[in-house]
Structure formats: structure tokens, C-alpha cells
Amino acid sequence: MAAAADHDVPMISMRAVNKHFGDLHVLKDIDLEVRRGEVIVVLGPSGSGKSTLCRTINRLEPIDSGTITIDGQELPAEGRQLAELRSDVGMVFQSFNLFAHKTILDNVALAPTKVRKTPKERARTEAMALLERVGVANQADKYPAQLSGGQQQRVAIARSLAMNPKVMLFDEPTSALDPEMINEVLAVMSALADGGMTMLVITHEMGFARRAADRVVFMSDGAIVEDAPPEEFFSRPKTDRAKDFLGKILNH
Numbered sequence: 001m002a003a004a005a006d007h008d009v010p011m012i013s014m015r016a017v018n019k020h021f022g023d024l025h026v027l028k029d030i031d032l033e034v035r036r037g038e039v040i041v042v043l044g045p046s047g048s049g050k051s052t053l054c055r056t057i058n059r060l061e062p063i064d065s066g067t068i069t070i071d072g073q074e075l076p077a078e079g080r081q082l083a084e085l086r087s088d089v090g091m092v093f094q095s096f097n098l099f100a101h102k103t104i105l106d107n108v109a110l111a112p113t114k115v116r117k118t119p120k121e122r123a124r125t126e127a128m129a130l131l132e133r134v135g136v137a138n139q140a141d142k143y144p145a146q147l148s149g150g151q152q153q154r155v156a157i158a159r160s161l162a163m164n165p166k167v168m169l170f171d172e173p174t175s176a177l178d179p180e181m182i183n184e185v186l187a188v189m190s191a192l193a194d195g196g197m198t199m200l201v202i203t204h205e206m207g208f209a210r211r212a213a214d215r216v217v218f219m220s221d222g223a224i225v226e227d228a229p230p231e232e233f234f235s236r237p238k239t240d241r242a243k244d245f246l247g248k249i250l251n252h
């Protein structure tokens with residue numbers, strides 16, 4: 001498709017996106033463009049709509065109005081096409097959600113064999129290479145419960161990558177981890193970013209935001225109120241809401 005090959009087409013485009021949960025207006029006229037290879041860190045107080053924003057991008061949450069495109073293609077409402085487009089968008093959550101009764105290798109090889117019909121042997125070879133990449137290849141035959149939280153989260157990242165996504169979304173991927181495991185997960189994410197992956201990351205890790213983000217998007221009450229490079233956002237936030245947020249998070 002012409003649009004897909006055009007490098008000027010944003011990887012993610014949200015235009016005038018609105019969403020309500022009942023009476024609650026959770027996404028208010030969201031306009032957001034993420035270019036190919038860009039890393040966006042989304043910040044904002046609890047309840048500001050960060051997770052909802054993330055979930056609308058692959059239609060885990062339907063929107064009320066507006067448009068969302070991935071690599072130039074609008075998300076279909078349902079059906080096979082949605083499944084295909086959704087697999088272009090990898091997502092990693094706070095909880096790892098690995099299949100408990102499957103080995104680490106099988107966790108990573110499963111979706112490519114089931115969804116993409118990749119032959120089993122090839123899927124396993126590719127899964128092994130991904131486990132290598134996230135540094136847990138030596139755990140391939142274990143079950144999730146036998147791994148540390150940090151290792152499990154790296155497997156979850158490998159599992160998403162196995163579908164060859166165009167975009168990776170992360171919703172607080174390190175929030176459930178013990179402090180000593182946070183860095184190993186952030187290191188995998190930084191390597192992905194350096195490798196050119198387009199990423200949207202919700203995180204409270206300000207060091208990661210400063211180092212890895214091309215832009216920081218700050219949300220408050222369902223709206224994007226700031227969108228700036230990290231050095232600008234952290235040193236010269238424009239709104240009182242961002243100043244207040246940074247005051248709390250940086251002095252804490």
C-alpha cells in the first residue's frame with residue numbers, strides 16, 4: 001500500500017479523539033502525531049487518561065469520535081482486519097500476563113504460530129533470538145513463575161516483538177517491579193528505542209523519560225496540555241498543572 005511505504009506518514013496519528021466512560025469525559029479532543037522511530041513518554045497524574053489513551057491506539061477501548069491511524073491506516077472497528085492491525089501494535093502492561101502453564105520459549109513462539117501461521121520450528125528459532133535479545137535465553141525452558149519479575153517483563157517484551165510490531169506501547173511496564181529489576185527492563189526498552197522502534201511509554205521513571213524520550217506528552221484531566229522535548233518539559237514546564245506534577249514527583 002502506498003501509504004504504508006511513505007515515510008512522511010506518521011506512525012500513529014490521533015485527531016480530535018474523544019472518549020467518555022458514562023458521564024466522564026476521559027479523552028478530550030486528543031491530537032497526537034508520533035513519527036516513525038519516535039519515542040514518546042506520556043506523563044500525568046493518576047486518572048488523567050494515560051492508560052485509556054494507550055488502549056484506544058489498538059482499539060482495546062473504542063472511541064466516541066475522531067480518527068486514529070497506524071502507519072496511515074485507520075483502525076477498522078472489528079473483524080480480521082482489526083486483528084491484523086492490532087498485531088502491528090505491541091503492548092506491554094504493568095502485569096506480565098504470561099501463560100503460566102507454558103514455557104518461556106512457548107510463550108514467545110505461541111502467537112506467531114497461531115496468528116501468523118509461522119511454522120513451529122521457525123517460530124521457536126525466532127523466539128530464541130528474541131529471548132537472547134532481551135537477555136533471558138538461558139531461561140527458555142522454565143515456566144514464568146520460576147523467573148523474577150524483571151525477567152518475566154523482558155519475556156513479555158520479547159513476546160510482543162515476536163509479532164513484528166510497527167509500534168510498541170508500554171503502560172507502566174516497571175511499576176510492579178522491585179527497584180533492582182527496573183533498570184534491566186528499562187535497558188531493554190532503551191535498546192529498542194535506539195534500534196528505531198516507534199514507542200509510546202507511560203512511566204514514572206523520569207530518568208528514562210529524560211534519556212530516551214524524543215517528546216514528553218503531559219496529560220491532565222483527559223487532555224494533552226503539554227507536548228515538548230524532555231529537556232524543555234523538565235526545565236521549563238509551561239502549565240501550572242505540569243509544574244505541580246513535577247514538583248510532587250521529583251521531590252518524592
Ligand SMILES: Nc1ncnc2c1ncn2[C@@H]1O[C@H](COP(=O)(O)OP(=O)(O)OP(=O)(O)O)[C@@H](O)[C@H]1O
Nearest residue numbers: 021022024026044045046047048049050051052053
Ligand atoms: N473501564 C472504565 N470504566 C469507567 N471508568 C474508567 C474505566 N477505565 C478508566 N476509567 C476512568 O477514566 C479515567 C482515566 O483513567 P486512566 O486509567 O486512563 O488514567 P491513568 O492516567 O492511566 O491513571 P493511573 O496513573 O492511575 O494509571 C479515570 O477517572 C478512571 O477512573
Ligand SMILES: [Mg+2]
Nearest residue numbers: 050051052171
Ligand atoms: Mg494508567
